[in-house]
Amino acid sequence: SNALVWLRRDLRADDHAALYYALRQHQHVSVAFVFDTDILNRLTDKQDRRVEFIWESVRALKAVLQQAGGDVLVRYGCAAEEIPRLAVQLHASDVYANRDYEPVAIARDAQVAELLASTGKTLHLFKDQVLFEQDEVLTQAGKPYGVFTPYKNAHLAKLNAFYLRAYPVKKYFASLARCAPEPMPALESMGFSRTNLHEMRLPVGLAGAQQLFNDFLQRIDEYHEARNFPAVKGVSYLSVHLRFGTISIRQLARAAFQLMKTGNAGAATWLSELIWRDFYFQIVYHRPDLQQGSAYKADYNQLPFANNADWFAAWCEGRTGFPIVDAAMRQLNQTGYMHNRLRMVVASFLVKDLLIDWRWGERYFAERLIDFDFAANNGGWQWAASTGCDAQPYFRIFNPQSQSEKFDPQGKFIRKYVPELMALDNKAIHAPWQLKGDRLFAPKVGDYPLPLVDHARQRALALSLYKNNVNQK
């Protein structure tokens, strides 16, 4: 019998649940990826690193499957219509895909299932992108967790070799449908053009993911200490690969789990980050209203943010006058990536220093981040804005200067992205405004702006904004 595997955020050919089950059940399995116009048409910037990353990764995957006698059929159009159409053309009785947890994707999959059913075909969905799904780690009362630590403890108590084993896909490659290889459609034919992805030397595709992971394994021992310093190569840089599934979460978690068992503190901390990822996916599944812009905590829905559009533009463009914030925002604009510590710093700064609605920042990150993932992004923003599940309390407000002194002590990261401040010493670089009046200041700092706001003053305003408007029962 014939089947179709529909790839979405799982662009790899090994350890892949849907592909594995399809190959085991059917003799002729075709594989397809649709550049979905429902998503692409919403992107206003037609130079988008994510589209290029996907394009490169699909191209690499095509080469792997072509070598095995199959192919990835690449289509451009509305996926919810293309997939049922392709299933008819290929005489596929069944369509296999890996489950997605965002409300928008769940609705799309329901639509596809219905269309398929109308022609007697079935959509099968599998757990693949998470270690545990929405209903696998619940409280004793059978409710979803809203606090991370007990969730993590329950997750770790359940995690074992069974859940971490890889799906041995290659063993069943003989069931791939033989077909004449199709050429890869050009990026330009879909209205997109190349970005600076190659200049960034971000390794793409399956091979790129393995390369990054092998590199990280050499450093994982120090992860718990190095991960907070943006100028240090301390993190894995795997988020974009996890986003598009060019690497399996099980492979990553298996390695971390085994190392953790030998007492490796870095691996234990890293595994905990992977569990945060699962945590936010299950939150989004259980709270579909989050995708409509709701605060996780209903009491925090009505905060009257000042929303100064000029300040927002300065934040987006990295010209707030706070060097660590500006360096981080410029990193985002230039590369599509931002270090986790800095995501927390700039998010807190936007909300609690500039008094701008966290949803504005969330939206900007969604446009720019190469690893943008609704669940983690919404979770991160609501954490910083104190509106989220297990968020930091509203009265905890990062001081951008002390964050900078602590996590970029030599100003190395700042100098990379804010070269105007290159010549300042390691103390002044965190707060150049404190040099005001120094006769050496003007020529050294050039066009670098004075700070938009006074942190102490804004902090007090933020405190009263929350205090007076959080609807505490």
Ligand code: FAD
């Ligand atoms: P590592 O430190 O090597 O971590 C490994 C993996 O664990 C990451 O790739 C990621 O998949 C997962 N992870 C780590 N931290 C978190 C976290 N806090 N929440 C969920 N998963 C996590 N991550 C995204 O993948 N997409 C986003 O859109 C996103 N937006 C964020 C917005 C804000 C405001 C904040 C504070 C955090 C956001 N994060 C997001 C989480 C985190 O910053 C990134 O996952 C991390 O910086 C990616 O770099 P890395 O792969 O080197 O991470």
